Amino acid sequence: MAVGRVRAATLVAPGRYEIREYPLPDPEPGAVLVKMALSGICGTDKHTYQGYTTQYAGSATPKTIPFPIIQGHENVGTIAAIGGSGTYTDAEGVPLRAGDRVVVGANVVCGQCYYCRHDFPYYFCERMVDYGNNMSAADPPHLFGGWSQYLYVVPGSFLVRVPDALPTEVAVLTEVMAVTVGLDRAKQFSAVPNEPFLFDDTVVVLGVGPLGMCFLMKARILGAGTIIAIDLSPYRLALAARLGADHTLDAGTTTLADRLAFIREMTRGRGADVVVECAGV
Secondary structure (H helix, E strand, O other): OOOOOOEEEEEOOOOOOEEEEEEEOOOOOOEEEEEEEOOOHHHHEEEEHOOOOOOOOOOOOOOOOOOEEEEEOOOEEEEEEEOOOOOOOOOOOOOOOOOOEEEEEEEEEEOHHHHHOOOOOOHHOOOOEEEEEEEOOOEEEEEEOOOOEEEEOOOOOOOEEOOOOOHHHHOHHHHHOOOOHHHHHOOOOOOOOOOOOOOOOOOEEEOOHHHHHHHHHHHHHHOOOOOEEEEOOOHHHHHHHHOOOOEEEEOOOOOOOHHHHHHHHHOOOOOOOOOOOOOOO
């Protein structure tokens, strides 16, 4: 690959960005270089900028932000180069090649620790790395976040091929939509016959920012009967109604008692079957 320079928005400390240049790397064997198309701005990115520098606090593996970092973990782009033998497969096991559009999985697990070996969720991994969060731009090859012209994809990462018919502007929401797997998990709960999230159930979404909107749409896709959206923003509530909410409640103009009474009225006094908390409380 020709020698070149890459520009990236680099968070050097809370509240301070710099546009820095880095060398354009050749990917090592098992790695991939992706030319970025779009990268989303997550609430986590905002919190890091504001100075909240510990992630997964309270867990067995809390992580401190290693400034400077290049943020951006909701990433879509095209493969520029594949290291080593030039072979890398997507999440379906199909070989990729230069020019393919891909979404890059946000987290990379070690696959070797106790939690990985026993099929715990990814965030239990003792050596997990997160693009745009806990990989320092001070460490070569530097380009570990999507707010850059190129993203360095380390060995072991998941790449999801973007279908030709899917616009890049939609594909960039893949990581956000992936978080809604919680609703898929809810359908699997089965300690008692009616415990799982069932067809025609009532779902309440607390907070309809980008993540809450994705949960709302996913609930509709999975067969929710009634969806109730709660937020402080009239704009977001109006958008939630367009995207599938049957009822909206403005938390700024109603009391907690009002909202509880409304939900009980909608459910013959039983309450919601599923409540999704997306307000960041």
